[in-house]
Amino acid sequence: MNNWEIAKVFDEIADLLDILGENPYKSRAYRRAAHKIGNAYLDVEQLSREGRLLEIPGIGSALEKKVEELINTGELDYLIQLRKKAPASLRRLLLIPGIGIKTLQLIYQRLGITDLEGLEAAAREKRLRRLPGIGVKTEQAILHGLQNHAFLRRRMLLHHAFAFAGEIEDYLKNKAAGPAAIQAAGSLRRGKETVGDLDFVAAADNPAPLAQAFKEAPFVKEVVAAGEAKVTIMTKWGFQADLLIVQPQLFASALQHFTGSKEHNVALRRIARERGFKVSEHGIGSADQTTAPSTEEELYRQLGMAYIPPELREDRGEIEAAQSGALPDLLEAAEIKGDLHIHSEWSDGANTLQELAAAAQERGYQYLAVTDHSRSLHIARGLTEERVRQQREEIDRLNEGFTNFRLLAGIEVDILPDGSLDFDDQLLAEMDIVIASVHSGFKQDEKTLTKRVVNALRNRHVDIIGHPTGRLLGRREPYAIDVGLLLEVAAETDTALEVNASPDRLDLNDEYIRQGRELGVRFAVNTDSHDLHYLDDVFYGVLQARRGWAEREDIVNTLPLNELDDWLSDR
DNA sequence: GCCGTTTTCGGCCCGACTGTTTTCAGTCG
Numbered sequence A: 001m002n003n004w005e006i007a008k009v010f011d012e013i014a015d016l017l018d019i020l021g022e023n024p025y026k027s028r029a030y031r032r033a034a035h036k037i038g039n040a041y042l043d044v045e046q047l048s049r050e051g052r053l054l055e056i057p058g059i060g061s062a063l064e065k066k067v068e069e070l071i072n073t074g075e076l077d078y079l080i081q082l083r084k085k086a087p088a089s090l091r092r093l094l095l096i097p098g099i100g101i102k103t104l105q106l107i108y109q110r111l112g113i114t115d116l117e118g119l120e121a122a123a124r125e126k127r128l129r130r131l132p133g134i135g136v137k138t139e140q141a142i143l144h145g146l147q148n149h150a151f152l153r154r155r156m157l158l159h160h161a162f163a164f165a166g167e168i169e170d171y172l173k174n175k176a177a178g179p180a181a182i183q184a185a186g187s188l189r190r191g192k193e194t195v196g197d198l199d200f201v202a203a204a205d206n207p208a209p210l211a212q213a214f215k216e217a218p219f220v221k222e223v224v225a226a227g228e229a230k231v232t233i234m235t236k237w238g239f240q241a242d243l244l245i246v247q248p249q250l251f252a253s254a255l256q257h258f259t260g261s262k263e264h265n266v267a268l269r270r271i272a273r274e275r276g277f278k279v280s281e282h283g284i285g286s287a288d289q290t291t292a293p294s295t296e297e298e299l300y301r302q303l304g305m306a307y308i309p310p311e312l313r314e315d316r317g318e319i320e321a322a323q324s325g326a327l328p329d330l331l332e333a334a335e336i337k338g339d340l341h342i343h344s345e346w347s348d349g350a351n352t353l354q355e356l357a358a359a360a361q362e363r364g365y366q367y368l369a370v371t372d373h374s375r376s377l378h379i380a381r382g383l384t385e386e387r388v389r390q391q392r393e394e395i396d397r398l399n400e401g402f403t404n405f406r407l408l409a410g411i412e413v414d415i416l417p418d419g420s421l422d423f424d425d426q427l428l429a430e431m432d433i434v435i436a437s438v439h440s441g442f443k444q445d446e447k448t449l450t451k452r453v454v455n456a457l458r459n460r461h462v463d464i465i466g467h468p469t470g471r472l473l474g475r476r477e478p479y480a481i482d483v484g485l486l487l488e489v490a491a492e493t494d495t496a497l498e499v500n501a502s503p504d505r506l507d508l509n510d511e512y513i514r515q516g517r518e519l520g521v522r523f524a525v526n527t528d529s530h531d532l533h534y535l536d537d538v539f540y541g542v543l544q545a546r547r548g549w550a551e552r553e554d555i556v557n558t559l560p561l562n563e564l565d566d567w568l569s570d571r
Numbered sequence B: 001g002c003c004g005t006t007t008t009c010g011g012c013c014c015g016a017c018t019g020t021t022t023t024c025a026g027t028c029g
Helices: A003-019 A024-038 A044-049 A061-073 A077-085 A088-095 A101-111 A116-124 A136-152 A158-173 A207-215 A248-259 A262-274 A296-302 A318-324 A353-362 A385-400 A425-430 A446-458 A483-493 A510-519 A532-547 A561-569
Strands: A181-184 A198-203 A220-226 A230-235 A240-246 A278-280 A283-285 A338-342 A367-373 A406-414 A433-437 A496-500 A523-526
Touching (some): A003 A024, A003 A061, A003 A077, A003 A101, A088 A101, A088 A116, A101 A116, A158 A181, A158 A207, A158 A532, A181 A248, A198 A248, A207 A220, A207 A230, A240 A248, A248 A278, A248 A283, A248 A296, A338 A353, A338 A406, A338 A433, A338 A523, A353 A367, A353 A385, A353 A406, A353 A532, A385 A406, A385 A425, A446 A483, A483 A510, A496 A532, A510 A523, A523 A532
Parallel strands (some): A367 A406
Antiparallel strands (some): A220 A230, A230 A240, A278 A283
């Protein structure tokens, strides 16, 4: 049973405890444990075997026993008992905006409603408004929420989120009563691979005109909530946006608060409380006074820890690391020296080799690996052996004209369904760099797929595994593959795993990157560009790598050309 | 149910906004 499955069980228990009106701190304990387990980069099943479960903060002796029962039997008697006491379908009602635990208890106990259909019927029949504490507005809000509820749960890809955020920021900055400062916060700032809604923090001496401008913006579909300091809108694009407006001296505190994550902030406040003061968007306060840190660095320092970059703020151990001086020195975009996975018009790319080389040089890259598809990928006009050699000749010719830059003659060779590679070793040995990727047989079982990729990892000519899990965010699940094993073999063979920077892949994900670097795996942050404009996507790959705690040394394409050559030839 | 730099018992993150009331509980992030 993996971390995610265990976390799901604890989350369900937490919801059921809430529904049954148990001690709210008990459900909070389950929810906290679920978060810790779901976000642990170490395998909980293995920790359990090693008797180290109690090392996870929030796991005590009772939860330790429950984790062990889950791992040993695949189920949990405690959950089975809880399910007998409350219908499981009730949990879904909590997804509706405006329905919390108290309202849920009320409609369950007084009206016997247990599912979405029952709730909708009761709202339409105007039965909700007769309950104490619920009026006409709440009833209408629930109906409204029911209609939008599927819609609201969709998350944006990161590049879409950045585009929308840019548009909203530009609008607010250009208002006559423009803010002294404005910045996008939330999961966007943390570089999360998908974003649910957008959060903005603005500094202004006079908040009212800015709040008004936000409410009247052309992209507003509806104003969800509006106070003096905070405005929430539903955009016509289908997601919510929050604006928090503070006095300029509180900007750093507000930015930290609104960047989250929620779990990170909760953990920070726990620590502050233990030290006898409290932290909020209004600064850091003790019993008699409140101070406003002028920067986030200052804020973290006052809490007794090193500055934590936004990408790490998930309560996945970054606070402990910041307290003990063990935070990683995160990869910077400027440290990327070249792209090792791009396509040209020789296969399914849009640009000539000259165009690509010029674009790479403009970016200040030292190298660019041309890695077109291999022959079996007909749909992408995969290259035959003959075409590969012709392309090699052109690359050699072009390289004669470059100074301080080189095109690498590479190939993205298919890992075929039978586990072999699309080209024989002789041709692969001729290439400067070889990426091996799965483009077919996605439906094979885990054992078969894992074996295919492990074979490729063990081929001495293969330098990088491309998009290792094959997922397309929001469109295609990862194929069934034992990533833990891939990480082990990659570490052993010093084969790099790709952090594919395309915002609809971002493959590997942050947790695997973190797990891998603990094992000594190296990664390549590549764009897989099919058009030179997508070379910019490296930005998203760097964010993802940073979320995986990656440092410069973990990434092969931070190496200058001569050292990259050494790595490519040493293997 | 967890946990300890005043605690092994008695706490458990913080504040904005809304709706229903008439001073505040519930929800949300």
